Amino acid sequence: xxxxxxxxxxxxxxxxxxxxxxxxxxxxxxxxxxxxxxxxxxxxxxxxxxxxxxxxxxxxxxxxxxxxxxxxxxxxxxxxxxxxxxxxxxxxxxxxxxxxxxxxxxxxxxxxxxxxxxxxxxxxxxxxxxxxxxxxxxxxxxxxxxxxxxxxxxxxxxxxxxxxxxxxxxxxxxxxxxxxxxxxxxxxxxxxxxxxxxxxxxxxxxxxxxxxxxxxxx
Amino acid sequence: xxxxxxxxxxxxxxxxxxxxxxxxxxxxxxxxxxxxxxxxxxxxxxxxxxxxxxxxxxxxxxxxxxxxxxxxxxxxxxxxxxxxxxxxxxxxxxxxxxxxxxxxxxxxxxxxxxxxxxxxxxxxxxxxxxxxxxxxxxxxxxxxxxxxxxxxxxxxxxxxxxxxxxxxxxxxxxxxxxxxxxxxxxxxxxxxxxxxxxxxxxxxxxxxxxxxxxxxxxxxxxxxxxxxxxxxxxxxxxxxxxxxxxxxxxxxxxxxxxxxxxxxxxxxxxxxxxxxxxxxxxxxxxxxxxxxxxxxxxxxxxxxxxxxxxxxxxxxxxxxxxxxxxxxxxxxxxxxxxxxxxxxxxxxxxxxxxxxxxxxxxxxxxxxxxxxxxxxxxxxxxxxxxxxxxxxxxxxxxxxxxxxxxxxxxx
Numbered sequence: 230x231x232x233x234x235x236x237x238x239x240x241x242x243x244x245x246x247x248x249x250x251x252x253x254x255x256x257x258x259x260x261x262x263x264x265x266x267x268x269x270x271x272x273x274x275x276x277x278x279x280x281x282x283x284x285x286x287x288x289x290x291x292x293x294x295x296x297x298x299x300x301x302x303x304x305x306x307x308x309x310x311x312x313x314x315x316x317x318x319x320x321x322x323x324x325x326x327x328x329x330x331x332x333x334x335x336x337x338x339x340x341x342x343x344x345x346x347x348x349x350x351x352x353x354x355x356x357x358x359x360x361x362x363x364x365x366x367x368x369x370x371x372x373x374x375x376x377x378x379x380x381x382x383x384x385x386x387x388x389x390x391x392x393x394x395x396x397x398x399x400x401x402x403x404x405x406x407x408x409x410x411x412x413x414x415x416x417x418x419x420x421x422x423x424x425x426x427x428x429x430x431x432x433x434x435x436x437x438x439x440x441x442x443x444x445x446x447x
Numbered sequence: 448x449x450x451x452x453x454x455x456x457x458x459x460x461x462x463x464x465x466x467x468x469x470x471x472x473x474x475x476x477x478x479x480x481x482x483x484x485x486x487x488x489x490x491x492x493x494x495x496x497x498x499x500x501x502x503x504x505x506x507x508x509x510x511x512x513x514x515x516x517x518x519x520x521x522x523x524x525x526x527x528x529x530x531x532x533x534x535x536x537x538x539x540x541x542x543x544x545x546x547x548x549x550x551x552x553x554x555x556x557x558x559x560x561x562x563x564x565x566x567x568x569x570x571x572x573x574x575x576x577x578x579x580x581x582x583x584x585x586x587x588x589x590x591x592x593x594x595x596x597x598x599x600x601x602x603x604x605x606x607x608x609x610x611x612x613x614x615x616x617x618x619x620x621x622x623x624x625x626x627x628x629x630x631x632x633x634x635x636x637x638x639x640x641x642x643x644x645x646x647x648x649x650x651x652x653x654x655x656x657x658x659x660x661x662x663x664x665x666x667x668x669x670x671x672x673x674x675x676x677x678x679x680x681x682x683x684x685x686x687x688x689x690x691x692x693x694x695x696x697x698x699x700x701x702x703x704x705x706x707x708x709x710x711x712x713x714x715x716x717x718x719x720x721x722x723x724x725x726x727x728x729x730x731x732x733x734x735x736x737x738x739x740x741x742x743x744x745x746x747x748x749x750x751x752x753x754x755x756x757x758x759x760x761x762x763x764x765x766x767x768x769x770x771x772x773x774x775x776x777x778x779x780x781x782x783x784x785x786x787x788x789x790x791x792x793x794x795x796x797x798x799x800x801x802x803x804x805x806x807x808x809x810x811x812x813x814x815x816x817x818x819x820x821x822x823x824x825x826x827x828x829x830x831x832x833x834x835x836x837x838x839x840x841x842x843x844x845x846x847x848x849x850x851x852x853x854x855x856x857x858x
Contacts, residue, residue, distance in 0.1 A: 235473070239466060240466065240734075242469055243469050250799060251461075254799045257794045258794045258798070261789075261792065261794050265790050318790075321791060322791075325792075380767055381771070383774075384771040384778075387774055436770065436772075
């Protein structure tokens with residue numbers, strides 16, 4: 230091999246191998262993304278099934294029993310924790326995705342819809358059984374105050390197992406239902422929280438402030 | 448954005464590693480091919496040792512040269528005392544009986560001292576040796592066969608660390624082993640871009656043609672090498688030629704040395720900027736010269752990523768502590784099962800990074816094999832991989848700032 234060809238050979242083969250390795254990385258990423266999306270879809274389906282089960286259970290209790298609160302509590306607990314898990318996974322996975330933006334947009338929309346539905350179920354449950362608290366949390370992505378608000382809410386949830394949180398991206402505009410929710414509570418800025426569907430707080434609220442809001446809105 | 452920066456760095460380093468792996472694969476039998484034949488002609492070699500306040504080291508250096516395996520009547524040792532204020536002069540004078548020539552001059556810098564020595568040198572070949580370095584017995588004889596090729600302007604040696612005691616010195620030991628190996632591989636592409644002062648041999652006729660070393664230059668060894676390439680000469684690194692040098696043991700000494708190197712690098716890269724992307728200079732122009740610009744950028748980006756990650760992590764930690772009080776501990780604890788762990792991997796970035804790290808480790812392994820050095824101080828290897836590039840990036844940032852501000856260049 231003459232010198233010129235030898236040198237070209239070195240640089241071209243290195244470039245081809247480097248591109249191949251990167252392509253393999255992207256392919257692996259793409260495959261993993263498919264697994265992630267399938268995983269979330271599976272969990273969403275399970276959650277839908279659990280919601281249906283909960284609704285049937287509610288109807289059943291209304292028809293045949295008078296005190297179903299304790300029976301429903303474990304069911305509603307699972308709904309909330311599964312939904313929270315889906316939300317965490319969705320946020321984590323979306324940031325790592327390169328090719329599946331549309332799929333994640335669809336899943337995000339579906340997730341917000343599921344949140345609104347579950348929130349409605351919680352509202353009904355609270356009216357009947359009354360021993361839980363809810364927080365509607367409106368945030369902005371990459372917003373410093375919203376990040377802080379998230380930590381304060383985490384701390385509330387960690388200390389009080391009767392508090393359930395439903396969080397919504399204030400800038401999400403792909404579904405009219407979320408606009409309806411925002412109009413219902415007159416939400417204009419992030420972070421904002423609604424305690425037990427009654428009291429609204431705009432801007433950052435610390436742990437003690439949130440505790441006060443939850444107490445006052447009971 | 449961060450993802451694309453990491454991709455860019457990862458791709459560049461992976462590509463470079465693959466280039467060197469390719470050269471290694473093709474030239475594996477040539478890397479350490481020892482010439483069996485004894486040279487028929489022993490050219491006279493003048494060894495120039497510029498010394499400034501080297502009283503602690505000079506004895507060892509001269510002794511190592513006196514012991515080299517080369518006809519004694521064909522070797523001339525010239526020590527140029529560059530206005531030392533310690534006992535360097537007295538020590539050199541004590542070697543007069545061994546034929547060591549002493550030249551004295553007012554303190555005017557290493558290049559000036561070398562040029563002074565060059566004017567007095569009788570040799571056909573000129574060897575430059577730093578006063579804090581030692582050379583092994585066969586280091587000179589193993590170099591001279593390379594001068595059979597008329598286009599070779601300089602031959603340089605493999606440099607290793609003689610004082611690997613502190614962590615910083617141990618890290619530099621690793622760096623020097625890898626550097627010697629990579630520069631040997633560069634020989635096959637004719638892209639060796641520096642002829643270190645520890646031990647390099649030049650043809651005197653070539654040095655004269657180039658009008659000697661650039662006086663006042665912070666890195667005269669880089670300047671002369673680029674000058675040689677500019678004039679169409681080849682530079683070879685001979686792995687069989689082994690030399691040792693003392694490296695800075697403290698952070699301040701290290702910082703001073705690296706900033707001098709980086710500033711010299713910037714100055715000399717600009718001085719010979721016509722070589723950039725110039726096909727006339729072969730791969731030196733189309734490959735090595737662009738790397739002179741890309742490498743500092745990559746190092747500065749590494750520094751930026753580490754600073755950003757650290758600052759972001761610290762800020763988030765403080766934020767959690769303020770808002771959650773002791774609850775912040777729980778916010779860091781999460782238990783994942785295997786499925787969640789795998790699905791949570793950022794494989795797009797991790798995979799190329801993993802491959803780059805593996806090729807990097809492989810290159811280190813090969814560097815140890817070909818330089819016949821043992822793996823030592825494994826913990827420093829991880830510091831080398833993770834923090835060392837950022838530290839060098841920091842020095843580059845200072846150097847670039849100093850150059851922009853036109854701060855005085857000091858040795």
